[in-house]
Amino acid sequence: MSSYRTEAVVIKSSDFGEADRLLTLYTRNKGKLSAIAKGVKKPESRKAGSVDLLSHVSLYLAEGRSLDIILEASLLNTFSNLRQNLHLIASCYAILELVDQITPDRQENIELFRLLTQVLTKLDEVVKDEDAGKILTAFKIKLLTNTGFRPQLVKCANCSSILTTASNRFSAALGGVLCGACGNLDKASRPISSQAIKILRFIQDEDYDQVMKLDYPKVLGMEVEQQIRYYLEYLLEKELKSNHFVEKVNGLSS
Numbered sequence: 001m002s003s004y005r006t007e008a009v010v011i012k013s014s015d016f017g018e019a020d021r022l023l024t025l026y027t028r029n030k031g032k033l034s035a036i037a038k039g040v041k042k043p044e045s046r047k048a049g050s051v052d053l054l055s056h057v058s059l060y061l062a063e064g065r066s067l068d069i070i071l072e073a074s075l076l077n078t079f080s081n082l083r084q085n086l087h088l089i090a091s092c093y094a095i096l097e098l099v100d101q102i103t104p105d106r107q108e109n110i111e112l113f114r115l116l117t118q119v120l121t122k123l124d125e126v127v128k129d130e131d132a133g134k135i136l137t138a139f140k141i142k143l144l145t146n147t148g149f150r151p152q153l154v155k156c157a158n159c160s161s162i163l164t165t166a167s168n169r170f171s172a173a174l175g176g177v178l179c180g181a182c183g184n185l186d187k188a189s190r191p192i193s194s195q196a197i198k199i200l201r202f203i204q205d206e207d208y209d210q211v212m213k214l215d216y217p218k219v220l221g222m223e224v225e226q227q228i229r230y231y232l233e234y235l236l237e238k239e240l241k242s243n244h245f246v247e248k249v250n251g252l253s254s
């Protein structure tokens with residue numbers, strides 16, 4: 001049985017028998033995988049508390065036939081500040097679920113691991129809920145880029161003409177904004193304001209500090225978040241079901 005060390009974020013955790021927990025880990029070196037944390041429900045376990053949901057941990061694992069086994073675990077970051085804020089915890093759990101849904105098993109994606117630990121670290125530092133909202137939105141856009149679904153926001157996703165401020169629509173099916181002339185092509189597309197397009201373009205490429213400095217009305221932030229949510233829901237429901245999503249991700253990283 002071979003063993004290995006890796007860093008990981010615990011993205012899912014459930015009971016497994018009397019004393020064990022079954023964890024889904026997003027690891028630095030092997031992408032997403034499932035592992036058993038033996039005995040962690042016993043109070044005397046040395047691993048207890050170091051493999052909680054959301055924690056960033058350093059692990060020593062043994063490769064199992066289907067599930068790997070955690071031999072040693074040490075805590076790198078519990079993100080204790082963000083755990084004080086219930087809204088933030090809920091948002092973080094949503095992020096973990098998204099990462100779980102969007103990623104194939106055992107596919108190394110070091111950049112995604114970096115994005116995940118970075119967003120949790122940032123959220124642990126922020127004080128204002130408003131900033132946390134901006135960071136969460138920005139993470140989702142960066143995740144889309146990382147997994148090969150960067151939305152087209154400069155040219156029309158259908159005819160490639162440069163977008164003007166005229167009536168544009170966002171099409172999840174076509175993966176970006178449609179110009180006024182092409183808007184009817186996708187009946188499920190949604191109107192998108194030119195300000196929302198500008199903000200999306202900005203946060204697609206800027207780091208979190210720049211994103212937090214960007215000042216825009218709350219209602220515009222809600223529009224941006226809704227557009228991304230609509231796009232993500234489309235990708236997860238339609239594509240994941242048919243496995244195209246996972247295939248596309250696999251194809252991209254191979």
Ligand SMILES: [Zn+2]
Pocket residue numbers: 156157158159160161178179180181182
């Ligand atoms: Zn067009």
